[in-house]
């Protein structure tokens with residue numbers, strides 16, 4: 001069911017990208033097989049390894065009475081809401097760490113090496129980053145004592161939010177201004193994919209802008225116009241050097257910065 005929802009949101013965003021494109025996407029034939037190929041590989045890797053770990057961690061925490069929310073008695077509705085919110089905060093800090101620590105940044109560079117941002121960029125991750133992310137998330141779930149239902153809701157929310165905020169769509173100005181109060185919009189997240197390091201090191205949130213505002217990493221506007229600002233990594237602008245196999249090798253054989 002989660003896969004069906006993810007595919008539905010992806011299809012919707014791709015449709016909106018065709019109807020309301022923010023920027024031209026001339027390189028789809030080269031980029032899409034790479035991004036979707038990584039998504040397929042990551043799904044396969046998770047399936048044969050730690051795919052169900054997050055949900056199992058929530059069941060384990062509940063059965064063993066572990067985690068913050070097990071000692072703070074809340075009704076189930078509030079416990080689910082608090083779990084989702086705390087997990088979103090945990091993922092914000094994971095993203096900050098991915099930029100701050102060189103070894104994690106090496107993995108995360110695969111995501112940032114996309115020279116354009118669209119819905120397929122949301123699934124462009126190195127398998128090692130996906131595995132590490134699952135282990136970190138499962139640990140956070142136990143520390144929080146997150147509700148199993150919240151874990152499923154969070155996975156759906158995170159996936160949907162990431163597909164939406166990476167999409168190459170031009171929202172009507174008024175709608176975008178209102179949405180960005182409570183949701184990371186494509187315009188906000190595109191700033192995070194700018195080649196300018198001060199902009200890359202901002203807007204780390206995936207779902208809501210609260211954490212960026214609270215921890216002072218929120219950037220409302222890019223220096224250059226969104227429609228033309230360079231996207232990706234400043235040192236890696238040659239699409240031919242960013243092929244599927246080269247991206248898989250990146251963590252052990254990074255291209256020089």
Ligand SMILES: [Zn+2]
Pocket residue numbers: 095099108112192
């Ligand atoms: Zn990032």
